[in-house]
Amino acid sequence: MGERPMSDRATDFDVLIVGAGISGIGMAAHMTEKSPSRSYAILERRDNLGGTWDLFRYPGIRSDSDMHTLGFDFEPWKHEKSIADAPAILDYLDTIADERDIRRHIRFGHKVIAADWRGADARWHVTVEAENGERKHLTANWLYLGSGYYDYDEPYDPGFDFGEFEGQVIHPQFWPEDLDYAGKQVVVIGSGATAVTIVPSMAKKAAKVTMLQRTPTWMFSRPAKDAVANFLRKVLPEKLAYRITRWKNIKMQDFSFKMARNKPQKVKDGLHKRIRKSMGQDYDLTPFTPPYNPWDQRLCLVPDDDLFAAIKGGKADVVTGHIKAFEKGGVRLKDDSFLPADIVVTATGLKLALVGKIKVSIEGEPVDFAQRFYYKGCMFSNVPNLAVVFGYLNASWTLRADINSDYVCRVLNEMEAKGVDIAMPVLPEDHGLEEDDIFDFSSGYIQRGKHIMPKNAVGYPWRLNQEYVLDRKQMREEPVDDGILALRRKGSNSRSSDETLEAAE
Template sequence: MGVEQSIATAPDIDVLIVGAGISGIGMAAHMKMLCPDRSFTIVERRAQIGGTWDLFRYPGVRSDSDMHTLGFIFEPWKHEKSIADGPAILEYLNRIADERDIRRHIRFDSKVLSADFDSTAGYWVVTLQGEDGQRSRLTARWLYLGSGYYDYDKPYEAEFKGRENFKGEIVHPQFWPENLDYAGKQVVVIGSGATAVTIVPSMPEAAHVTMLQRTPTWYAIRPAKDGIANFLRKVLPEELAYRITRFKNVTMQNLVFKKARSQPQKVKDYLTNKLKEALGDKYDARTFTPPYDPWDQRLCLVPDGDLFEAIKAGRASIVTDHIDRFDATGIELKSGKHLDADVIITATGLKMVMAGNIAISVDGVPVDFADRYYYKGAMFSNVPNLAAVFGYLNASWTLRADINARYICDVLNKMKADGTQIAVPRLAPNHQLDEDDIYDFSSGYINRARHLLPKSASDMRWRLNQDYVRDNKWMRDDPIDDGVLEFGKARVAVQQEGQLEHAQ
């Protein structure tokens, strides 16, 4: 009878990975390498892999990090361009999925609605919904959330008075129409973040593109091609060249971020001088001097200065003002000026969510992530067998995804060796943790979502730390069995062991 119960309570799979984007494909590849004897399934709500890079179809869509750090630690980036466009990133992910035999593990058109951890059985009970609306159930020992941090269904839409009066087209970049005709038209792009900075120089067919910003942004100009990386690839084995380039770029990212924190004026002066060089007599201090320090918000990457080339050529311009209202022919500004527009693009940002909007619960009790602390940037206090990826705010997303995937594989291997089914970062109710705001960024999308985000403490174990160089070493050196991550057996497994002992 004990054997029958054991079979009955075994989950369908060891690890359920949510999302077939960078985080999900990365976790699957790590499992193939580090714990190949464990089963996994990726569930992806869309019809193909890629996540963000499949969803976003706006003109010029590209990475805002170099691909030697946005690429995986285990898979060299082979393209000549380091700042890659969306199709090149999709090709990279698809190649990994095929070469590493990951694609057959993916269930497409499957949306995760809810996941409840059953402590008695020691696994997650997950409810899925297919494209046809049909629901199904899947059980998994672990849940790994690679679903990103924003709402795929609803972007952030700022409220604009008179929106209904505008006679042209209004488009949000998250849902770019397939056949949007903007040739010869006046286009206004509202926003000054990475999306707007990408779109503005990428619409040469338009009569003119105006970027309308409330406040200026700090820009970092760099070549789209990494000359050192391309040289190293010619003279060294591919993997060694990639490793050296990755180290170089990680080190530079880290140095620039820390310099911006410790000597903001020096970084301001450097960035301003580069802008003046790029723009010449088109430079205007009011348009290009933000009211905040560099890296209080993410620096906007401008590969090959393409935005500034478009401005110098007269194809694009930047207006700093506030919107009063939309009217039939464009936008009335609070200064009294009017921007004529045939097409308005609201690049006003993303709407953040936690856990991909999945209803997460433990033994039927809903989990409010805002009440939990991060554990090692990968798990959450008192939530068993759950991991998630929230990439770096000051560096490439994939750097964190690589760390977390490797760490969870190490945890899985320890659990197998010990014969345990449950791992939970245990935090007592009367803890004395010193809460620390790691989200010390003024970016709108973060400020709008602070009430949703998990907490961080000054203690390295209980934070989403923002220093990849330190994190990478610390996560390798700190023991898995650290006295905080508590390992145990499911109640059913304990009962079965008792029955076996009694029978003997």
């Protein structure tokens, strides 16, 4: 089927992609190359592409994965810095969208509210809300959810009572455009990737920035520029240089993650050694010594030692403690120490959201994803023609986005070749699968969101794996028609309209 012209009149597509961030743009690019006969549209609730990288506007916003793995497998990362800021990442996504003619397929200001699968016509009936509040109805044979993993409307609220505090309170998810913090005292609550980015960035202009943490986080410092990558780009063709660097970084990530699990003390010593190299041999490492092992939560990246440099220069500080009260002029801790503050930044984390909070139903019956098993980290048990991206916890988000997009294109092509309309991972009720902890991670946002997460089995394919190299091999090499993914024509597993007509005659 040739591609239909993209216009506001088109309401019927082969594939509807939700979200124009890394996952959605990636899927569109894969489709352009691998399933060009299929029509698609991207629905994006915001007015710009980029997802997270367009939403967050806090100072210093940057990736905490290297761009050779946060970049796509089909598009080399060309910037000198491999730890990139948001504008560079948006530039990369814009280039992909423009070079592949993806932008005209995006409908901005379109928020997906609900999607109901109807087997009779093998289509998702999707309810969309436009910016003016108008409701629209679109249909698609396939739904691809690239809607990220957290709630865009509300961050996690730890329930602080700001009492007598008269200064400004800001959450990184809703950063005011015109915030003037020059010469101000700032307290940043939190010790995750967001706090570690904000503190050194604000410290350049603020009088003093204090990172207030309940629990320390393992910090990993590395140069923002990848010397090997930049050398290879000079001597090799761009695509080859990128491929080699990407593979090097994937292997190093995998190695360091497994080392942290198998020899945690060795990794702790290595991380501490790096901090001492920056801060001096007699530096007290208590603020950077968590009570858990590295990679029980995500390691925090400190590019070019920026956080340590800010602390060393007296512009930033790390304090471990519990909040007693917010008072006039600052924060009182339980040990009675006082942190002066004109501005409090609550970098207390995100709130997990599944499938972009879309009300998903099958024949009008709501789907409770917490009762479904993941299939190949991409689809769900007994849910037809629906795929999702939930990135890696121990590696970059895009690695999963790439393999899932590639896999769905293979499924679409197989469906076309066999003349079928439905692809569904079938799991019988008496499956007897042994369940596994979906996330072996102690991070707050993960623990808080576990109750909404789909189920994970011990054995592949009914799981969301955390091992990219293995996943990539299985997703690419195993046949689509694996005896689990049922490929059917519409009406074949229910009374089709033809059968009904025959019966009537």
